[in-house]
Amino acid sequence: MLISVRDLVKRYGNLVALDHFSLDVREGEILGLLGPNGSGKTTAINCILSLLRYDKGTVEIFGRPMAPDAYESKRDIGVVPQNVAVFNELTVEENIDYFCGMYVEDRAVRRGLVQEAVEFVGLADFRRFYPRKLSGGMLRRLNIACGIAHKPKLIIMDEPTVGVDPQSRNSVLEGIRKLNEHGATVVYTSHYMEEVEQLCTRIVIMDKGRTLATGTKDELKAMINRGETITVEIYALQDEDVERIRQLPNVASVEYDDNRLTVRYANGQHNLLTLLDFLKSRDLSFEKVYSERPTLNDVFLEITGRQLRD
């Protein structure tokens, strides 16, 4: 276990930001910490990193208790904080070199690492730029480069892609996957479920300072009693047909409204095929068909009764 958190309690006055929060991070995984804004992700990360004082609980990293002076452990951790933490007086390259230099002493080695990091975040053309001259998304990417340039064993990223444009975001996510393939274990917090679903090998859903559910995305989706949702644009469907569709295997619910048929399934296979076969057999013509897999939002909705994103 690379990180082992047990029963963290963190209070801000009367507000309980972490309520017996526990977490295990296994070597080699990309762990996603998914939760809506204010659910305590950042607080959890800062407690794990010994930046924040907490009221109760224990944190171990690399099997050693984490503390402000656990420098040996810190050497192997890379952090991309939620708030961009770069110096406005240093250029892109200097910023990366500065932070990298706190981990890697050898200048020659460092030069290579800095170049790699610059390319990694796609800022090669902006090496000599000062942070003030960068767009919000570029700043975020610089922030990422500063956190990972020294090739840490464990990378902790707190919402690293907020404000990054979709194209750069994809390349960043791709990069994180590469870092992971090269052996880095990643903890990734986000409130974007798509991102977490796309990237993470294991997901922890948290809300109100508590862990709600843990597992791979498939495991999580299996936890709720829901399979795909199929939507068909179809005209003049008879009530009788709607009733028959309701009788098909695995169907949980059927709605027909405004020439739009929505069929929700519990789990099961070949649901789309069965439905299309049925429509064909009834000689019903239709326009478009959509099939949606359940999302983590559905999981969150099911557990909390609220949407992940407000």
Add this chain to the structure above:
Amino acid sequence: MAMHVFSYRLKCLLRDKESVFWTLAFPVLLATMFHFAFGHLMTGEPAFEPIPVAVADGAAYQSNFALRQMLEAVSADGENQLLRLTVVDREQAERMLAAGEVVGVILPGEGSDTGDATSVSLMVTQSGIRQSILKALLDEYLHSYATVSSIAAANPVALFGLIGELGARESYTQQVSFSDVLPDSSIGYFYALLAMTCLYGGFWGMRNTNDLQADQSPQGARRSLAPTHKMAVVLCDWAAALVVSFGEVLAVLAYLAFALKVQFGSQVGYVLLTCAAGCLAGVSVGTLIGTMVRKSEGLKVGILVGVNNLMCFFAGLMFVKMKDIIARNAPVLSYINPAALISDAFYSLYVFDNHRRFFTNIAILCVLSAAMCLVSFMQLRGERYASL
């Protein structure tokens, strides 16, 4: 690693153009204003008023030929007239001093150490430039007299030539300006200005604390996560602030010396030492406030500006009498006030011959700074924070 952190810190601070501008521009602007305000004093024109002095008449004065000759020489009419001498009895002299008609009373035959007929002492009621000149004059006289005596004892023949030289009219006036400064009053303002520039080091100390504490800035949080020992980072930052602050004081000093032609006399080394100790104190004050006040940056800067100004005020940098008021009513304050210590170090440099008082000031400055740093560093060392 330390060099890495230090050199980047230096870069950060030096490229903080706004801070560099303000901490430099303000002293330079003020110096330029002083220059035009006191311009006539620095061009060496005889804007100098002879200093009114009384001598207590009596057997001691009449028998002290060397003293009489010297005093008469420097109070003779002419370009080099230094004193306006009144020879009266002692009571009358003291009345004149009390009434402010004279700046000091020279008491022949009274001396702290010797007590012999050739000794002389000075009575003043205030400290100031004119009093300092008087003191320097008498010290110089005593010094020359001691030289004469020892030569006389060793080689009586050589005495004849020397007495002629000492008795020469300009001899003493030249001696007074021996440190190639006629200590004019404007120099005091420039010393005050330097003290203030030293205290501006506080801005750098404060900026450091901002970038070191996890609950003050994202940069502070980020650097708290690095594997470099936090104390090492604190010390590197601190050293960089000190270097920048001292560099700025040197720049202001150079501007005063080369552009405005302010004369710092033969004690340049000591002036530099005072600047260094001053910067140390300045940076420490900023560091202390930055660690103790955990509020917005604007508030912290405001508090620092307020504290600096208050210290300068109590040190008499804005209103000269304040220094005496503090010395009389709250003497402790002048020992714990860095501004007072810096300005007093400068002051004692050109008033006193020996450097005892000067080094006392420097020592207290260093001890104070060390105490402030100790308290701040303990705080900055970096435990977990209650809230970020």
